Amino acid sequence: MIELQHISKRFNKGKVNEVLALQDVSLTIPEQEFVVVIGANGSGKTTLLNILSGAEYCTEGNVIISGTDVSRLPEYKRSKWIARVFQDPLKGTASDLSILDNFRLAAIRTTNKKLIIGVNEAFKKRVKDTISILGMGLENKLEQSMGTLSGGQRQALTLLMSVMDDTRILLLDEPTAALDPRSAALILQTADNLIKQYHLTAILITHNLKDANQYGTRLIQMGEGKIIRDLQKTDKAALTLPQMYEWFN
Amino acid sequence: MEFYITALILGLCLSSMGLGIFITMKIFRIPDITTDGSYTLGAVVTAILLSNHWNMGAIIPVVLIAGAIAGILTGLIHTYIKIDALLSGILVMTALYSINLTLLGRSNVPLLDVSNLFSVFTVFSNSVYNSLAIGLLFIVVITLLVGYILRTDFGIAMRATGNSTSMTRALGINNNKMKIIGLAIANALTALSGYLVAQYQNFTDINMGIGIVITGLGSVLIGEALIKWWNITGIPGQLITVICGSILFQLVLAFTLSIGVDPNLLKLVTASFVLLIVIIPRLRTAS
Ligand SMILES: Nc1ncnc2c1ncn2[C@@H]1O[C@H](COP(=O)(O)OP(=O)(O)OP(=O)(O)O)[C@@H](O)[C@H]1O
Numbered sequence: 398m399i400e401l402q403h404i405s406k407r408f409n410k411g412k413v414n415e416v417l418a419l420q421d422v423s424l425t426i427p428e429q430e431f432v433v434v435i436g437a438n439g440s441g442k443t444t445l446l447n448i449l450s451g452a453e454y455c456t457e458g459n460v461i462i463s464g465t466d467v468s469r470l471p472e473y474k475r476s477k478w479i480a481r482v483f484q485d486p487l488k489g490t491a492s493d494l495s496i497l498d499n500f501r502l503a504a505i506r507t508t509n510k511k512l513i514i515g516v517n518e519a520f521k522k523r524v525k526d527t528i529s530i531l532g533m534g535l536e537n538k539l540e541q542s543m544g545t546l547s548g549g550q551r552q553a554l555t556l557l558m559s560v561m562d563d564t565r566i567l568l569l570d571e572p573t574a575a576l577d578p579r580s581a582a583l584i585l586q587t588a589d590n591l592i593k594q595y596h597l598t599a600i601l602i603t604h605n606l607k608d609a610n611q612y613g614t615r616l617i618q619m620g621e622g623k624i625i626r627d628l629q630k631t632d633k634a635a636l637t638l639p640q641m642y643e644w645f646n
Numbered sequence: 647m648e649f650y651i652t653a654l655i656l657g658l659c660l661s662s663m664g665l666g667i668f669i670t671m672k673i674f675r676i677p678d679i680t681t682d683g684s685y686t687l688g689a690v691v692t693a694i695l696l697s698n699h700w701n702m703g704a705i706i707p708v709v710l711i712a713g714a715i716a717g718i719l720t721g722l723i724h725t726y727i728k729i730d731a732l733l734s735g736i737l738v739m740t741a742l743y744s745i746n747l748t749l750l751g752r753s754n755v756p757l758l759d760v761s762n763l764f765s766v767f768t769v770f771s772n773s774v775y776n777s778l779a780i781g782l783l784f785i786v787v788i789t790l791l792v793g794y795i796l797r798t799d800f801g802i803a804m805r806a807t808g809n810s811t812s813m814t815r816a817l818g819i820n821n822n823k824m825k826i827i828g829l830a831i832a833n834a835l836t837a838l839s840g841y842l843v844a845q846y847q848n849f850t851d852i853n854m855g856i857g858i859v860i861t862g863l864g865s866v867l868i869g870e871a872l873i874k875w876w877n878i879t880g881i882p883g884q885l886i887t888v889i890c891g892s893i894l895f896q897l898v899l900a901f902t903l904s905i906g907v908d909p910n911l912l913k914l915v916t917a918s919f920v921l922l923i924v925i926i927p928r929l930r931t932a933s
Pocket residue numbers: 408409416417418436437438439440441442443444445
């Protein structure tokens with residue numbers, strides 16, 4: 398599904414503040430694998446997702462999705478495969494637009510935005526039903542603007558928006574970093590369910606080792622722009638939390 | 647009284663530009679100065695075609711396209727050459743001055759002996775009320791059209807672009823293309839104001855657009871205050887407040903003239919009025 402070949406990413410090339418954020422990273426992720434990525438701050442996790450989604454272009458290497466080389470394909474064109482939940486809860490939604498309009502946009506992610514009115518009663522009902530699984534009471538505030546919601550609420554909605562249209566790959570960058578523990582658990586559980594239900598290929602970045610241990614079918618640890626550990630399903634299943642804490646000491 | 651109705655009609659004619667500025671300033675958060683040039687361009691195209699006995703309905707698409715091209719140029723300079731939006735607009739506006747002058751051939755063309763939009767239809771026998779009715783009808787149609795576009799899937803995408811470019815990119819939207827189309831629509835609407843005003847005032851003047859952008863900004867700012875005041879959320883309501891803003895603006899200017907302020911000071915009054923509109927809501931929140 399996803400193939401990263403010898404990816405390097407350099408920021409501010411030739412300047413004093415030059416950073417080599419990724420160094421010759423190669424990674425193959427088969428369909429329906431749920432990869433959890435951990436690693437210290439600044440180790441290149443977000444950069445890796447940015448290069449995959451097209452938000453940044455890699456300095457060297459190739460990005461291949463579903464057999465197509467997308468290395469130079471802009472982000473808005475890669476959106477036909479990829480849905481994304483950003484580290485920053487404000488990034489994934491439009492503040493001035495209503496919840497309903499945000500969902501409408503998500504529902505037409507992979508198609509042309511036409512001159513037709515798509516927000517009708519049937520669509521409202523669909524959004525209402527989708528949102529009600531969160532149990533946050535947001536299904537009764539569809540006309541309210543996104544900007545009036547809390548970061549956690551917005552993050553939860555961004556997650557649900559990601560499966561409103563046909564999605565093959567789901568990228569989750571610390572989706573629960575801004576959330577209280579109860580909401581965080583809810584979001585991750587919801588994400589896990591969606592990934593299984595829609596047979597998605599997913600990448601989850603987290604700093605929470607408990608979550609990293611509990612979720613996913615593969616575990617990757619990054620350090621200084623490289624993949625330093627890569628555990629497949631059985632190894633990951635056998636891994637205990639204390640062992641993981643060891644890695645960070 | 648007629649004096650104020652005249653201002654009211656002018657406000658209606660200018661509200662098309664107000665809607666354009668609403669799109670650039672409120673939706674895309676781009677300060678677009680192309681306005682000064684595209685407004686005159688609309689009036690120039692109208693003057694030339696009317697003098698050549700074109701049908702006034704047939705002139706509308708030409709005016710819209712001319713304005714849109716101006717907007718597209720600003721958009722291309724801003725997005726592809728990556729020049730600040732303000733500067734891009736100033737560049738196109740400056741260039742348009744020469745283009746307008748070349749097209750028009752001289753600095754002022756009277757349109758007294760040609761029939762125009764406000765004289766060709768008769769709704770009321772009184773010519774002032776007749777113009778009011780026609781202006782109103784015209785703006786109602788434009789507002790319905792803009793309101794419709796902004797509520798379509800395309801319109802939602804456009805509105806989101808001004809909000810969060812990271813989101814729209816991730817949702818398959820080409821932000822640059824959106825900005826260019828937005829600027830095209832905005833300047834087409836502005837040119838349409840030029841079309842209306844030229845016919846209403848019966849002349850086109852090469853300098854008629856100078857500082858007109860501030861009138862549009864003022865309308866949007868008044869609209870914004872009304873939006874907060876009345877707690878308006880829907881798109882149709884927001885567009886109506888812009889039109890109210892445009893009319894209110896002209897009424898205030900008419901009032902200043904009626905109390906005997908020197909017409910030479912009109913631009914100073916305009917600028918001060920806009921400054922006031924910006925300051926007053928701040929005073930309220932500060933206290
Ligand atoms: N746009 C940018 N310009 C310059 N340097 C950048 C940019 N984005 C990331 N970097 C640098 O690249 C390195 C990797 O950053 P990245 O955001 O990928 O880390 P991360 O693993 O996601 O960290 P965190 O856990 O804090 O989110 C850092 O040194 C960072 O400073």
